[in-house]
Amino acid sequence: MENSNYQEKPNIWLSFKQRVKQLKSQVYILYLALRDPRTPLLAKIVVALVVGYALSPIDLIPDFIPIIGYFDDFIIIPLGIWLALKLIPEPIIEDCREYARTNPPGSKPKNWVVGGIFIFIWLAVIAYIVNFMLSPQ
Structure with a gap:
């Protein structure tokens, strides 16, 4: 016996994977717009x-x-991403979308500068907490 309700439910995992793929695509388009000299x-x-x-x-x-x-x-x-797309003129976004469609990115580059900033923030927070806990009341 088939369970027809099972087939009617949307596949949440598939929709999540599509959303992640879309976000990656938009980040790549923004990266291309960043390198475009026409971008304000x-x-x-x-x-x-x-x-x-x-x-x-x-x-x-x-x-x-x-x-x-x-x-x-x-x-x-x-x-x-939404804010950045609102700030970039539409012709630039369209050019970047077209380039992204015809030239998909390779592996995702890592931005260690921003990563280093977050490591510094976390170390500063940890140092503050340790200092607070060890200081005499």
Whole structure:
């Protein structure tokens, strides 16, 4: 006997994988727009922050922290992409989309500069907590 309800439910895992693929594609398009000399300065600054954070091997909030660990992946990065796309003129975005379609990226580059900044922030927070706990009251 077939369970027809099973086939009617959307495949959440497949939709999640498609969303991740779309985000990766948008980050690549933004990377291309960052390198385009026609992109306005404000847009380049926002794009550099978004792409740098998206490619950083270290997250501001580590993923192993329950629930909020994925906050950056599901909220901050998509909002940054949305803002960056709003700041870049449409002809530049279309040119970058076309280039991305015909020249897909290789492996994802790592941005160790941004990763280093997050490591520094976490070390500073840990040092502050240790100092606070060890100082006499």
